[in-house]
Amino acid sequence: xxxxxxxxxxxxxxxxxxxxxxxxxxxxxxxxxxxxxxxxxxxxxxxxxxxxxxxxxxxxxxxxxxxxxxxxxxxxxxxxxxxxxxxxxxxxx
Numbered sequence: 001x002x003x004x005x006x007x008x009x010x011x012x013x014x015x016x017x018x019x020x021x022x023x024x025x026x027x028x029x030x031x032x033x034x035x036x037x038x039x040x041x042x043x044x045x046x047x048x049x050x051x052x053x054x055x056x057x058x059x060x061x062x063x064x065x066x067x068x069x070x071x072x073x074x075x076x077x078x079x080x081x082x083x084x085x086x087x088x089x090x091x092x093x
Contacts, residue, residue, distance in 0.1 A: 005051040009044060016040040042067070 016036055023032040039060055049055065 005047055008047055012040050012043050042071075 016039075020033045023036065025031065046060075046063060046067070050060055053059070055063065085089050
């Protein structure tokens with residue numbers, strides 16, 4: 001295990017926690033907190049893979065590109081599914 005990974009993990013955790021509290025208290029919306037949690041989880045996952053598998057420059061970039069493409073495809077898929085269902089409030093009129 002590299003010496004920098006636990007430090008990065010704690011830094012991401014505390015910064016994310018503080019920003020999540022500020023976002024939620026400012027906007028009173030939970031989606032911004034979930035967005036922050038997903039970004040933090042992404043940083044943890046990539047850092048863990050780099051640390052455990054001892055990746056160099058090539059595999060790090062490959063991992064980042066693959067995960068970015070995966071999340072873009074999943075985001076498009078979910079946006080299509082949720083746009084077909086419609087928002088519940090639009091039918092209350």
